[in-house]
Amino acid sequence: MSGLGFWRIASGDPGAAAVVASDGIVVSRGELLAWCNGIVHLLRARGARVGDRVVGVVANEPLALALALACQQSGVYYVPVNTALTAGEISYIIGDAQPVSVFTSARFSDVVSAAADAAELPADARFAFAASEGFISLPRVLDTLPTGAPEARTPGAFLGYTSGTTGRPKGVARALAQGDPDDVFAEGAQWQLGMFGIEPLASGVHLVTSPLSHTAVSGLAVTSLHFGHTIVLMERFDAEHVLQLIQEHRVTTTHMVPTQLHRLLRLPADVRARYDVSSMRNLVHGAGPCPESVKRDMLAWFGPVIWEYYGATEAAGTVIDSMEWLARPGSVGRPQPGAEIRILDAGRNDVPAGQSGAVFLRMGALAFVYRGDPDKTLAGRHGDFVTVGDIGRIDEDGYLYLLARMSEVIVSGGVNVYPAEVEAALLEHPEVRDAGVIGRADAEWGEMVCAVVEAVPGTPLADAGSEATSLLLPFLQERLARYKVPRRVEIVDALPRGENGKLRKHLLPALVEKVSS
Template sequence: MNIAGWLAGAGRSDPSLPAVGHGTRVVATYGQLAEATARLAGGLAGLGVRPGDRVAIIAKNEPDYVAALHAVWWAGAAAVPVNAKLHPHEFAYALENSGAAVAFVSEGLETAVAATAPAGLKHLVPLGGALHARLGASEPLDLVERADDALAWLFYTSGTTGRPKGAMLSHGNLSAMTHAYLAEVDPTAPGDRLLHAAPMSHGSGLYMMAHVVRRAVNVVPESGGFEPDELYALAAHWRRVSLFAAPTMVKRMVGGLGSGDPTALRTVVYGGGPMYAADAVEALDALGPCLAQIYGQGETPMTISTLRRDMVADRDHPDWLARLASVGQPFGIVEVRVADAGDVPLPVGETGEVLVRGPTVMSGYWDNPDASMRTLAGGWLHTGDQGAFAADGLLTLKDRSKDVIISGGSNIYPREVEEVLLRHPGLTEVSVIGRADPEWGEIVVAYAVGAATPEALDALCLDHIARFKRPKHYVFVEALPKNNYGKILKTDLRALDRKMAGPQ
């Protein structure tokens, strides 16, 4: 199946229903969106895009994102959505690694993308620009048939080495994810709304499909991002609003509630980082019973486990606080186990690596068979997360074995930052860790051996990686803690940092 067929069906059966909103305005009905998508797909075909090709989308949240993403699928190609906040060198890597010959970009990003674009990128299409308009005036293309296992979304996610890897998500993977969302997280009806306050290149965009298949409205804030005041104003206008939010965004929603009306929120799905039980209680007090949690990865998009709205809100349950500290129960569509280093399942209460298999799990990493074989060993996705099951089937995460730092809902991989910092000739060793932070969840802290100024290290980071990955603090030490084999002990370093930072 081609998941763009859901939009084609909506355009035929419900052409007058609103499909896309921008601020408080309806900017496209389902009939208009399907027509625009078919024409844009025809324009892509005119540029030489063929089934199986990759088309990148390097764009901020904007209304044209919806048609652009669906046009890629409509033409039989695979989408490569890239976070618009990344550094141009990171854009270049995704473009080169994926082999994309065409990229949609937000106006204002053309120069940054073009400056480092690989030779294989033949066409840069600014959304809302002249070329976009010309492509959108093409003859409509018939929906291209695709098999369930055909590549639909190349989701770039970094690993412990710091080199991004493209998780290959098929039409079947995304279909399974969509139906799991509708069945267990947020049953959606025609006229409901999804507010894209988080990046559409990631979780918010993945949930777009569920709202298309159910004829709901995809609403893009005029700011293109997350502002609590704007969010509550839009919720009051649209009503029955759902959104995906990192835990740090939920905290800001609580702090910025003011005179906002939380009853306009249908569901706030939080994930992408730890939500502490105390923060969940505070959010429930402020926002009411609209909170639901999901745990997933790019390799099994948004679909490992979920804590449903009724479970979050059930204060009378004797294990309510323990539930809030967990990541819920496995989705019915996947199998989840906790295993030891030999992949042997562990009993209830014991901590091990979280393994997943099922129809949402990727087929592997693009052009990276070694990493694919390691990650999918034995037919199970090895998440790298450490967790334990309780007797009632709830999964609690204990640690992230890959040392990923989650700041503001974005993954930051220490090795990537360390490699940049070690370009400074004055540093001999560097270790990057996350420090707990009440606003961001975690902030990046770099421990370094050698001599350099914070200003020089900041400049180095800004030249090579996205701004949000830059360390917030630099700590210079005589030596880093190591074991007998010379390996840096990040666990000891984090303990030292907690003592230095004091109570949070």
């Protein structure tokens, strides 16, 4: 691993660009390293010990990356918190994590202040990336601290909290690694980025299109720094601005979610043709099912540079490249290096290839516990394997196909309907901007298929109201079996997606009732 690892790379070439902020300001590797080291000195001055937690409620700005890097070389767990959460939700995480310090961007200072008050976090444990009432200014503190490498460096880690859509979120904690942080994270980068065919150094430029408050997004960005790549930050996702940045910075890698791919494809053809995206070598997507039509159109546009993965905060999963996917459309791939996948029935017995069941992932070296919840830790386990509630099947060649979440399967007339399949068909309609599918109680069918649709503004569908179901019916009947076609379609202004692009399906029933009332 000689030569890799951010701290080693930055020390060797401090003048090179490390981060391009959303306002265009360039932060050098040397500057980012100085901030990173200064934060370690700050944490240690506050008494942080190996295994302690640090919470970040942060925007997409360079100091957020410095904070993550600081935790990675000081033996503490970094807890990135979803910036869309309410004060009450953030307060719960602060209370559960019991951090030595909380860091926030100025734009979130009001909600974090309320959360910290509710969690009774001491005033001297609150830091902001810019002057904010009730917080200590991190830049001012850093001006007073050493910037040299701290002594006794030891690897820290991310501690991600599950989304909490079925209950209170829980932190997924793993044992900390041992060794030199440069070597540990260089090896981790070789595994994580290597599975997507991403190469170290080689003038790599990684574009961040989603909030750094999400573990996968922050993790890939920081890992790219360990590979010697420059990070380009977007403040928020905007489809055309993504293309502008790819062209301007000759972006080579990025991570997106299917919703973002769909919105790129919804740009007018002349806008898409305006930008050169030929620099892209590895466009990685995950965090939700991707409709086949979206994937094919992206491949036709960007070429065979698209990689898909499936996994969870709890365990590694699968990966698939463009050519494999074209040979097996709909698959999310075969196990990542060192991973293993099993499909089990209700009795937790292996099922034959081609049959569906619960997807179980082998934890191996990634064994974890849900912080403070031993019962939940054991509930989803089967030996060295864990499930996060997904249903799927594996073909004869070991490729995984996901069908649904156990909690999302709709049983209509005794037949299983998988929402992702219906959503994919809806998204093919030119007037559908976004869609979510749920089951609603029905006296005759047990459950009926209900679609919640965000229409393209100014189209007939956007003004269809109660006629939306009949308007979409002919289109869907050509693509879906009769029992899968939604019996009810509700048009809404916007679907409740988190900042990471994931649809918050648990909110759809209430949204449907509101529209219907």
